[in-house]
Amino acid sequence: xxxxxxxxxxxxxxxxxxxxxxxxxxxxxxxxxxxxxxxxxxxxxxxxxxxxxxxxxxxxxxxxxxxxxxxxxxxxxxxxxxxxxxxxxxxxxxxxxxxxxxxxxxxxxxxxxxxxxxxxxxxxxxxxxxxxxxxxxxxxxxxxxxxxxxxxxxxxxxxxxxxxxxxxxxxxxxxxxxxxxxxxxxxxxxxxxxxxxxxxxxxxxxxxxxxxxxxxxxxxxxxxxxxxxxxxxxxxxxxxxxxxxxxxxxxxxxxxxxxxxxxxxxxxxxxxxxxxxxxxxxxxxxxxxxxxxxxxxxxxxxxxxxxxxxxxxxxxxxxxxxxxxxxxxxxxxxxxxxxxxxxxxxxxxxxxxxxxxxxxxxxxxxxxxxxxxxxxxxxxxxxxxxxxxxxxxxxxxxxxxxxxxxxxxxxxxxxxxxxxxxxxxxxxxxxxxxxxxxxxxxxxxxxxxxxxxxxxxxxxxxxxxxxxxxxxxxxxxxxxxxxxxxxxxxxxxxxxxxxxxxxxxxxxxxxxxxxxxxxxxxxxxxxxxxxxxxxxxxxxxxxxxxxxxxxxxxxxxxxxxxxxxxxxxxxxxx
Numbered sequence: 001x002x003x004x005x006x007x008x009x010x011x012x013x014x015x016x017x018x019x020x021x022x023x024x025x026x027x028x029x030x031x032x033x034x035x036x037x038x039x040x041x042x043x044x045x046x047x048x049x050x051x052x053x054x055x056x057x058x059x060x061x062x063x064x065x066x067x068x069x070x071x072x073x074x075x076x077x078x079x080x081x082x083x084x085x086x087x088x089x090x091x092x093x094x095x096x097x098x099x100x101x102x103x104x105x106x107x108x109x110x111x112x113x114x115x116x117x118x119x120x121x122x123x124x125x126x127x128x129x130x131x132x133x134x135x136x137x138x139x140x141x142x143x144x145x146x147x148x149x150x151x152x153x154x155x156x157x158x159x160x161x162x163x164x165x166x167x168x169x170x171x172x173x174x175x176x177x178x179x180x181x182x183x184x185x186x187x188x189x190x191x192x193x194x195x196x197x198x199x200x201x202x203x204x205x206x207x208x209x210x211x212x213x214x215x216x217x218x219x220x221x222x223x224x225x226x227x228x229x230x231x232x233x234x235x236x237x238x239x240x241x242x243x244x245x246x247x248x249x250x251x252x253x254x255x256x257x258x259x260x261x262x263x264x265x266x267x268x269x270x271x272x273x274x275x276x277x278x279x280x281x282x283x284x285x286x287x288x289x290x291x292x293x294x295x296x297x298x299x300x301x302x303x304x305x306x307x308x309x310x311x312x313x314x315x316x317x318x319x320x321x322x323x324x325x326x327x328x329x330x331x332x333x334x335x336x337x338x339x340x341x342x343x344x345x346x347x348x349x350x351x352x353x354x355x356x357x358x359x360x361x362x363x364x365x366x367x368x369x370x371x372x373x374x375x376x377x378x379x380x381x382x383x384x385x386x387x388x389x390x391x392x393x394x395x396x397x398x399x400x401x402x403x404x405x406x407x408x409x410x411x412x413x414x415x416x417x418x419x420x421x422x423x424x425x426x427x428x429x430x431x432x433x434x435x436x437x438x439x440x441x442x443x444x445x446x447x448x449x450x451x452x453x454x455x456x457x458x459x460x461x462x463x464x465x466x467x468x469x470x471x472x473x474x475x476x477x478x479x480x481x482x483x484x485x486x487x488x489x490x491x492x493x494x495x496x497x498x499x500x501x502x503x504x505x506x507x508x509x510x511x512x513x514x515x516x517x518x519x520x521x522x523x524x525x526x527x528x529x530x531x532x533x534x535x536x537x538x539x540x541x542x543x544x545x546x547x548x549x550x551x552x553x554x555x556x557x558x559x560x561x562x563x564x565x566x567x568x569x570x571x572x573x574x
Contacts, residue, residue, distance in 0.1 A: 045329050047187065050194035052387075055321055056530065057201040059314075059389035061229070063211030065397060067218060068152070070298040070313040074143050075156030076233060077291060077317070079163035082131060083171075085284040099179035110253045117172055124168035132161040142288050144295040148218035149302075159230035163237045170241040173248050179340070185247040193240035200232020212390050282435050286442040290316075290461055293450045300454035309393040311401060311458035318387045319401030319462060326372025327413040330365060342424035351484060354421065359488040361417050363495045363559045369410040370496065371548050374503035376406035378510035379540060381519045381526050385533035392527050401462045408466035410496075415472040418480055430479050437475055442468050495559055502551035510544040 063069045099113060131138065135157040143153055174186035208214070208225055216225070294313040301310060345353040376383070384399030385392070422430045445464035452460050477489065517536045518524015525532050552560045 047190040047194060048325055048329055050191060050198065051321070054194050054197050054201065055318060056387050056389075057198060057205065059318070059387050059394070060210050060212070061201055061204050061208075061389075062216055063389050063391060064314045064318060064387070064394035065301070065309045065312060065391070066211050066216065067149075067301070068216045068221065069211070070295060070301075071145065071149055071153045071218070072156050072229060073314050073317050074145075074291060074295060074298075075139065075153050076160045076230070077287075078138060078142065078157055079161050079167065079237075081284050081287050081291075082161075083164045083167040085281050086127060099176060113176055113253060117176070120168060120172050121165075124165050128162060128165040131164060132158065135161055142292055144292060144299050146299070149299075152218040152221055155226055156230050159226060159234055163234050166237045166241040170237075170244060173241070173244040176253075177244065177247055177251070180251055180253075182247055182251065185244055189240045189243050192243050193236040196236035196239050197233055200228050200235070204228040204232075210389065282432070282439045286439045286446070289443055289446050293446050294458055294461060296450055297454045297457045309397060310455040311397040313458075315394070315397045315401050316458050316461060318384075318398050319405050320465075322383055322387070322402050323376055323405035323409050324412065326369045326409055327416065330368035330372075330413070332416070339420050339424055342421060346425045354424075354484060355487040358417070358421055359492060362414055362492050365413050365417060366410060366492075366496050366499050367552070367557070367559050369413045370499040370503045371506065371545070373406050373409040374507040374548070375510070375541065375544055376409065377403055378507050378514060378544065379537055380406065381514065382533035382536040382540075385527055386530055386537065388530070390530050392522070395527065395533070400459055404459060404462035405465055408469035411466075411469035411473045415469060415476050418473070418476040421480060421484065425483075427483070430483065434472070434475055434479055438468060438472050441471060495557060498555040498557050499552070502548050502555060502557070505551050506544040506548040509547050510540045513540045513543060 058072075062072060099116075136154050138161070139154040139157045140150060143150065145153060170189065174189075177183070177186055204225070208216075208228065291313060294316050297310055298312040301312065304310065341357055342354060345351075345357065380399040380403040381395075383402055384397070385395035387398055388395030419431050419434070422428075442464065445467065446461060449457050449460035449464060480487070481489075514526065514536060517526050517539075519526045519536075521527075526536050527533075549560065
């Protein structure tokens with residue numbers, strides 16, 4: 001929730017997206033869109049860098065293939081999944097068009113938003129209390145561990161499940177800010193969250209010791225361990241939510257608690273929300289099944305000799321975190337800003353702007369995500385070692401999962417952006433149909449993965465993620481063509497072919513350098529330590545980026561100029 005590439009994302013194209021004079025919520029001028037996207041991408045970039053530091057410290061603290069390594073992620077994932085199931089889709093997709101429409105009222109939407117926020121937070125508080133009280137049942141239902149491992153997972157769940165309420169506060173305030181053209185705070189708030197979490201992890205390592213030297217187990221775990229690990233994580237989420245109150249007050253909307261919910265237009269929101277909740281229940285139910293399957297491998301670790309390692313939930317989580325970086329920094333920032341433009345185009349029945357915005361967005365996103373996929377494949381080994389806590393076997397498992405997930409990275413972002421078109425048109429039914437199809441496929445793949453030997457379960461899950469992302473794009477494209485007609489898919493495909501050629505050239509050069517650093521040898525420099533892995537990344541990454549940019553110029557990929565425009569303009573002003 002709290003959601004790397006240094007380039008900013010432009011979405012302005014003088015020949016495609018006309019400048020709008022009305023700068024009210026939802027009608028963001030094109031130049032303002034580029035600026036907002038750059039601010040959001042910068043915030044997400046800083047947050048993700050700190051997030052990577054946090055994950056590296058977590059791996060140092062409890063390892064990635066130890067007795068406790070999977071138990072904390074299993075509990076800490078629960079509030080994210082549960083929030084997304086019951087409210088995430090409503091806050092992130094359904095409410096924005098409603099808030100934009102309300103903002104055009106004489107009171108700038110103050111009355112509507114006050115009642116909406118009051119209702120949302122009341123429901124979330126009740127649900128959070130009930131779910132937290134049910135922590136033992138939830139932990140047992142959604143994991144495959146037992147005994148001391150299940151007991152410790154339950155303790156973690158008691159500490160982590162209250163995050164649900166604060167995820168809700170963060171999301172709804174963030175959407176109010178976004179709908180009123182204030183994009184930066186929503187993307188920068190996770191920075192504070194990561195700083196708090198990093199501080200507690202450093203304290204954990206200093207006071208309780210690192211996994212590599214101590215070897216934490218459920219039997220040796222104490223309340224102090226829990227306070228520093230789970231307590232620090234939850235406190236970060238609390239701060240992330242509450243810090244948004246400051247920019248919210250600066251909007252001057254005069255928001256206050258209001259409990260009368262009849263006759264203010266919440267009925268339409270409720271109907272859309274109910275469909276979206278079903279969609280999110282289906283989609284995030286799949287993630288819970290994936291976690292349940294992954295913890296089969298976790299449970300199998302207890303029967304392994306001390307020198308044997310198999311991939312578990314923590315390796316899958318690390319691989320997922322790394323492979324979504326291009327999506328989180330580029331695609332998510334761009335899609336959040338452009339969603340307002342898509343919603344505005346729908347309200348004006350401007351189908352051409354919808355199509356042109358979609359085409360431009362997919363092509364521009366591809367510049368980053370195709371390179372991201374190439375870089376992840378080449379740098380899987382050093383990236384895996386970077387988040388291993390210095391344990392070579394854990395690094396190798398991370399690397400395998402990252403490589404299997406990398407291919408699906410561009411498809412993940414493309415599908416996300418395709419689905420924004422449906423939500424901008426206040427069509428929650430089509431995403432539900434798509435999600436049902438994808439979930440049936442995903443459940444079949446996940447359950448199929450559970451039939452393999454424990455050492456293959458998590459790699460097969462990672463492969464199923466990649467296949468699912470590819471299938472998702474094909475299905476979403478088909479539904480979208482039926483809804484809005486052709487939107488320039490041929491041009492998008494042509495650009496992505498050239499992007500792929502450039503990515504392969506960069507990957508070839510990068511792979512050669514990694515090989516020279518001993519990437520194919522268990523005792524090579526890449527695998528010596530976290531520091532040596534970081535050195536390889538710092539050397540190979542810029543070389544790949546330079547070759548990629550050069551090839552894009554040779555192949556005349558004009559989207560590179562669109563992608564770099566805001567960054568170059570900022571340097572020229574300086």
